[in-house]
């Protein structure tokens with residue numbers, strides 16, 4: 001079952017998943033639950049167009065369609081808010097994620113790849129990054 005993260009669930013979800021964008025301030029987390037067990041999450045930033053971020057599925061629950069369901073839920077939420085497209089950036093090193101997004105109809109957005117180098121602050125502390133990100137997008141149909 002997928003639903004928006006509630007404040008009282010942050011401790012339980014954050015103990016098994018990253019919630020890296022929790023304090024970013026411009027979006028919400030969708031969480032996939034199996035009973036009381038959080039299996040994966042995705043952050044939707046309410047930018048224009050909205051962006052899917054921090055898609056993560058716990059290793060023991062992978063290849064069961066959890067990420068696909070989270071992406072579908074994000075698409076539906078964006079449609080309900082009147083958005084006609086959804087974007088995602090993915091590292092050129094992450095073939096698995098790229099296969100996942102392309103399998104769900106995301107295509108190259110035509111935006112030049114962006115190099116991200118330096119220290120970024122996430123919920124669990126600062127991390128060093130050196131990455132090349134490509135932007136993919138999906139046109140969303142009617143609700």
Ligand SMILES: CC(C)(COP(=O)(O)OP(=O)(O)OC[C@H]1O[C@@H](n2cnc3c(N)ncnc32)[C@H](O)[C@@H]1OP(=O)(O)O)[C@@H](O)C(=O)NCCC(=O)NCCS
Pocket residue numbers: 054055056057058061062063064065066067068069089090091094096097099100101103
């Ligand atoms: C990438 C990730 C989110 C996929 O989650 P998932 O729940 O296993 O994905 P799904 O089961 O919905 O996979 C759907 C399809 O995506 C592709 N895919 C997903 N994981 C894959 C892998 N490890 N290798 C190859 N293809 C993969 C396949 O086409 C898969 O369909 P199939 O299982 O029928 O072959 C998960 O591996 C993860 O959390 N990785 C670490 C974090 C990360 O890279 N996030 C993406 C950031 S952009």
